[in-house]
Amino acid sequence: MTARPLAELTTVVTCFAFREEYFPELSGMIATIKECHPEWPIVIGRGTPRDDGVVTFAVETPDGPERWTLPVPFHLCGGEDDWRRITRMKAWWLHEVWRRSGGPTRPARHRIVWIDADARCKAPLAFEVDPESEIIAGPWWRHPTDSAFDGITTGLLLLQGSEHGPVAGVLERWSQTCLEQIRNLGPPTVPWPEGDQEVLTKLLAKGPEMYASLQLLKLDHDTYCGVGKASPEAVIDHWMMSGKMARRGRRDWPPPEHLRRGPRD
Numbered sequence: 151m152t153a154r155p156l157a158e159l160t161t162v163v164t165c166f167a168f169r170e171e172y173f174p175e176l177s178g179m180i181a182t183i184k185e186c187h188p189e190w191p192i193v194i195g196r197g198t199p200r201d202d203g204v205v206t207f208a209v210e211t212p213d214g215p216e217r218w219t220l221p222v223p224f225h226l227c228g229g230e231d232d233w234r235r236i237t238r239m240k241a242w243w244l245h246e247v248w249r250r251s252g253g254p255t256r257p258a259r260h261r262i263v264w265i266d267a268d269a270r271c272k273a274p275l276a277f278e279v280d281p282e283s284e285i286i287a288g289p290w291w292r293h294p295t296d297s298a299f300d301g302i303t304t305g306l307l308l309l310q311g312s313e314h315g316p317v318a319g320v321l322e323r324w325s326q327t328c329l330e331q332i333r334n335l336g337p338p339t340v341p342w343p344e345g346d347q348e349v350l351t352k353l354l355a356k357g358p359e360m361y362a363s364l365q366l367l368k369l370d371h372d373t374y375c376g377v378g379k380a381s382p383e384a385v386i387d388h389w390m391m392s393g394k395m396a397r398r399g400r401r402d403w404p405p406p407e408h409l410r411r412g413p414r415d
Contacts, residue, residue: 156308157187157274159281161261164247166195166207168236175267182271190263193247199226205239211251218246222333230343235335237345238328240264244309245325248318260313266305270387277374283365284311286320286354288347289375289386290368299340301351306374306386308367316364324350 163183167176173196180194195207195218203223209216220239226232247262259281265271279285287308293299311317327349338344354366376384 153278153280155274155276155278156263157276159261159279160190161187161263161308162191162193162247162251163187163263163265164193164244165265165267166197166239166243167267168197168199168205168239170198172267179265179267179269179271183265186271186274191251193251195243199224207243213251218243220332222329224332231335234338234343234345235332237347238332238349240304240346241321241324241328241349244307245321248309248321259310260318261310262308264304264307264309265386266388268389269305271385272387273385275385277367277369279308279310279367280365281310284316284363285309285365285367286317287367287369289371289373291371291375302347302354302366302368303371303375304345304347304350305388306369311364316362320350320353320364323353327353 163180165176165179167173176194176196180192183190183192191212193209193211195209197205197207197220199205203225205220205224207218207220209218220242224235224239244262244264248260261281263275277287279287285308286302287310288302288304288306291301291303309317309321324346328346331349340348373384374386376387
């Protein structure tokens with residue numbers, strides 16, 4: 151089938167925010183999605199930590215409100231390990247969206263886009279996909295000196311495929327692995343605080359023998375994961391919320407929305 155811009159295909163947009171100080175971030179991101187893709191269905195969640203380790207999200211779906219509970223205990227401990235474990239919720243969340251509401255033409259075809267709460271969509275997502283293919287797409291980051299660390303970044307992530315196809319298989323393994331790491335988080339295996347995207351990169355590296363019919367689209371990183379003084383051409387603009395979590399006392403985070411949406415100095 152002829153490839154088409156993603157903007158022309160009905161796609162479920164999803165994200166969650168964990169802890170109340172990040173709820174405005176989620177609302178700001180969703181506002182930009184509604185401007186660029188007003189017809190796309192949206193599934194979002196807002197979760198807060200509890201002393202007993204139970205995490206329940208208040209979820210908004212096109213069919214009405216729901217409540218989803220993380221199936222493993224989660225206790226905030228402070229510091230970078232909290233962020234590393236929070237990011238791993240993403241894999242579980244996407245697996246839930248996939249099985250509950252992932253397909254505009256379900257069960258024949260699922261199509262989901264995750265966009266981080268701290269991102270802003272500046273233009274329609276127009277990269278081309280074959281609507282019938284099994285696809286995982288995300289900005290591809292390349293290490294400046296060591297290609298062994300190259301990998302997918304998941305601030306923007308497209309998952310498309312049949313209900314029980316290869317993409318579904320990757321998603322299930324990713325979710326299971328991340329849930330186990332939330333329970334038993336080991337030290338980073340890369341020179342930075344690794345998150346869900348490093349886990350996914352390792353799964354995808356298992357390659358053709360496991361996912362022969364899966365297409366991996368390596369999107370341009372500067373275009374779909376604009377960071378810092380992002381170029382005017384960036385379609386997705388990130389402010390790297392992860393870098394602020396260890397400094398929760400900062401008074402300048404989150405920044406005002408008018409700064410998020412406007413040009414940077």
